[in-house]
Amino acid sequence: EKGGYDYFMLKEIAEQPKAVADTLLGRIDAAGSLTLDEVRIPDSVLREVDKVVIVACGTAYHAGLIAKYAIEHWTRIPCETELASEFRYRDPILDQRTLVVAISQSGETMDTLMALRHAREQGAKVLAICNTNGSTIPRESDAVLYTHAGPEVAVASTKAFLTQLVACYLVALYLGQVRGTKWGDEVRGVVRELSVIGAQVEEVLATMEPVRELARSLADKNTVLFLGRHVGYPVALEGALKLKELAYMHAEGFAAGELKHGPIALIEKDVPVVVVVPSPRGRSVLHDKIVSNIQEIRARGARTIVIAERGDEAVRPYADHLVEVPATPVLLQPLVATVPLQVFACELATARGNEVDQPRNLAKSVTVE
Ligand code: F6R
Numbered sequence: 001e002k003g004g005y006d007y008f009m010l011k012e013i014a015e016q017p018k019a020v021a022d023t024l025l026g027r028i029d030a031a032g033s034l035t036l037d038e039v040r041i042p043d044s045v046l047r048e049v050d051k052v053v054i055v056a057c058g059t060a061y062h063a064g065l066i067a068k069y070a071i072e073h074w075t076r077i078p079c080e081t082e083l084a085s086e087f088r089y090r091d092p093i094l095d096q097r098t099l100v101v102a103i104s105q106s107g108e109t110m111d112t113l114m115a116l117r118h119a120r121e122q123g124a125k126v127l128a129i130c131n132t133n134g135s136t137i138p139r140e141s142d143a144v145l146y147t148h149a150g151p152e153v154a155v156a157s158t159k160a161f162l163t164q165l166v167a168c169y170l171v172a173l174y175l176g177q178v179r180g181t182k183w184g185d186e187v188r189g190v191v192r193e194l195s196v197i198g199a200q201v202e203e204v205l206a207t208m209e210p211v212r213e214l215a216r217s218l219a220d221k222n223t224v225l226f227l228g229r230h231v232g233y234p235v236a237l238e239g240a241l242k243l244k245e246l247a248y249m250h251a252e253g254f255a256a257g258e259l260k261h262g263p264i265a266l267i268e269k270d271v272p273v274v275v276v277v278p279s280p281r282g283r284s285v286l287h288d289k290i291v292s293n294i295q296e297i298r299a300r301g302a303r304t305i306v307i308a309e310r311g312d313e314a315v316r317p318y319a320d321h322l323v324e325v326p327a328t329p330v331l332l333q334p335l336v337a338t339v340p341l342q343v344f345a346c347e348l349a350t351a352r353g354n355e356v357d358q359p360r361n362l363a364k365s366v367t368v369e
Helices: 008-014 016-024 043-048 058-075 084-090 110-121 159-179 184-194 197-205 209-217 232-247 256-261 284-299 334-351
Strands: 051-056 079-083 098-104 125-130 143-146 223-228 250-255 272-276 303-309 321-325
Touching: 008 016, 008 334, 016 159, 016 197, 043 159, 051 058, 051 084, 051 110, 058 079, 058 098, 058 159, 058 184, 058 232, 079 084, 084 110, 098 110, 098 159, 110 125, 125 159, 143 159, 159 184, 159 334, 197 334, 209 321, 209 334, 223 232, 223 256, 223 284, 232 250, 232 272, 232 334, 250 256, 256 284, 272 284, 272 334, 284 303, 303 334, 321 334
Parallel strands: 051 079, 051 098, 098 125, 125 143, 223 250, 223 272, 272 303, 303 321
Antiparallel strands: none
């Protein structure tokens, strides 16, 4: 049942190219427009939405953080992403024009369920992004976009995350399409580029041996730090979460711009620091800023592990280890940049003798608050 892999997690990592293709299946028509007919929230309601609130936990929350960048950029609708467990208890401001997006692989996470119940009580419309057909969260929502990743057995979420991201991009692009956006050409271009993402994830998977080797060489470290900017920041958070869960190591993700506000004090000789570098295309300011962050930490002796777009020569001199990923639009980069971090955490867990599919203390679906 593990299809020849030692662990479900390895199988599920390998299934990602197909999973993202399945999330897109039937949702883009021949003309390159999105057809989310299954989203039963009428376009007339979507046109009136004046705020989007995303609620989720753990890895799904990280997908939601990335979605915020995409939704605000493409649709110009203000968007907040919030931990489901915090949302309900702070008396959030919601009304009929708020679209709440609840992201959950299992569809059974109690905190996310309670958040969406609260949102509906306040009159908000709730759209679920979910991987499990007929589970509680989609049943209690106004509409659902299934991710179609297939069953995810390993406790650590991998293919569900990538497909949650794809679904979030679809929602963002669809909102842009329904409401019209000044980024019309960009949106059409991104829809086209989404269709090659599966092949790009496949490319990343084919080049992971050096990442596995690197992971094994770090098995006796105590801590790994992760830095990113823009959509690379939630990717850094996700890389750190995977490492905690699987390798039981101290790992922390930071926004690279926050370095000098505190975290730089943690940088000392030989600390491994993973840096997710945004695509140099389009947002060159961001790119240049992160390159100087890498210089700063390397000057303090950190061992830099840099994830960057293939051909990004500016980072090479400061990368002790360079992991290249295919070129994508800036906002889509998490789809390729997360994969090496999954492989890294899985290999480190194996090297440390941990149970990969069933990490200690964790459950696949958290049905208590
Ligand atoms: C991390 C992980 C958890 C889940 C979280 C939400 O690898 O699996 O952080 O992402 O418990 O679960 P769902 O998506 O089922 O609501």
